[in-house]
Amino acid sequence: MAKQIDDFFSMKNTVRSLSESDKGKTMDYLAPIKAFARTTYKSIYIIDYQVKGFEYVSANPLFLCGHTPEEVQQMGYGFYFKYVPETDLDLLLRINTLGFDLYEKQPLEERLLYSITYDFRLRNQEGKDLMINQKLTPLFLTETGQVWKALCVISLSNEQHAGNVKVHKQGTDEVMLYDFDAECWRVQEKIKLSEREQEILQYSSRGFSIKEIAEALFVSPDTVKFHRRKMFEKLEVANISEALSYATHNKLI
Structure with a gap:
């Protein structure tokens, strides 16, 4: 069966209508997001699950594949069908289902504390594959607990293969990692760096040599x-660049 854009949107998270209270949450919320986008090398976009598209796309070229932000925003999820290889597109659809299935089981009052990260390839206009990491976290929920808007942050991945699906909960040291072979979530402790290791990473991020x-x-x-x-x-990891990338993605420094 041919994949469709609606495949990205779970029936369990269908946003059919919004209350006045829901709508009141979003007054001028894009202003600080746009300001943040101007200060980071990462790409940022906002998903609106009611309209099933993108509400905002930052100007960082990493995610644009040669398009303008306005063009990508207009394409919405059609962008993925054009620039994500078929195998990774199947993976994204599966991750979407896994994420919402897990999310639905969490207490409503805790749902804003969760974020999910994963890796997949983007194929740019020259046909070159780029492995990227995407982190998705909910911004606004409806009164009944569905995700209405979500923030997506994209950066270069230090992984060699797509997948690596992890769910983090704010305020805990536990990470849920999805095991595709066993088809289940596994809980693991967040890696902790020693004070000396953190110091070395911080100096390395400033371009210091070993000496x-x-x-x-x-x-x-x-x-x-x-x-x-x-x-x-x-x-x-194999080198300091990969260590910095991993530590940054996982908030270890």
Whole structure:
């Protein structure tokens, strides 16, 4: 059966009507989002589940595949059908179902605390695949608990394969990771970096070399290398660039 845009919208999260109270929540809410978009290298867009489309798309070119923000906003979910490879499009549809199935089971008063992250490929106008990470978090719920509007933040992924579906709850150190082989969610503790590892990452993010980090921390370069190796093992990454990307995505620094 051919996939359709409506496949992205769960029957469990159908927003058919909005109360005056719902509508009152959104007065000028886009202004701070637009300001944030101007200060970050990440791409940002807003999903409106009532109209089944995009309400806002930032000007960052990472997500645009050569289009203007206005063109992508007009395309809405048609953008995915044009620029996401078929296998990853199937994955996105499955993640959509998994996410809303899990979300429906959470207490209404806690639903705004959850966010979901995952990786998939975008194929740009030159036919080159780019692995990106998308983080989706609800902005507004209806009075009955459906997600009305959601914020999506896109950045480059440090993963080699699509998927990697994780659900985070604000205020906890637990992460729910979806196991596609066992078809179930698994709870794991959030990775914690030592104070020294955080210091090394923070200096690395400022462009410091190993020698410069060692001088700043009053330790030897070999000590910095030791902590870096232990950190790479902990994060399961191969280099400092991947470590920075992972730590940023997962709020470890």
